[in-house]
Amino acid sequence: MLAPLRFEGVAREVVHGLKYRNRRSVAKVLAALMVRRLHVGRVDVVTWAPTSASRSRTRGYDQAELLARAVAHELGVPCRRLLYRSHGPAQTGHTRAERLNAPQFRARPVSPHLRVLLVDDVVTTGATLCAARDALLGAGISEVVCVAAAATPDRASSTSAVRSGWAPSLARAS
Secondary structure: OEEOEEOOHHHHHHHHHHHHOOOOOHHHHHHHHHHHHHOOOOOOEEEEOOOOHHHHHHHOOOHHHHHHHHHHHHHOOOEOOOEEEOOOOOOOOOOHHHHOOOOOEEEOOOOOOOEEEEEEEEEOOOHHHHHHHHHHHHOOOOEEEEEEEEEOOOOOEOOOHHHHOOOOEEEOOO
16 A cells, blocks of 8 residues: 555645545645655556445545546546445444454456556555455456555555555455
């Protein structure tokens, strides 16, 4: 997992503005930062870890989708919905232990030879991105790179996933 910002201070306010205050315009700024600072390499398609349908209806948008579309635009590659979130509780407001019981995703079948960039807004425990990544790998995708706009200080990395103990990309085991 790669994230250019630590989810604290101003970065936290910016992400919360996108997520809770309808400040959609910051998605383009965050996407540009993600692409410029993270050097994700070759990507065939960008997708996102979708929020719940009820959250998306309430907000009128999915913030991870906005980020993914802006990242795809920056990279000049297509953005496609490859994941669907199963019903379940939101992660917001839960303890770390509760968050580790990750949401469930199902993935659309696609070409296994794709290198997919999986985007989310913020990483706290990593459970959501891991569950989304696992669904993509389970659907046959050969490689998934996980990126978020921000991560809690213990998960954040501005230049390398090695610092946070995450692998920047996970190839499907042969």
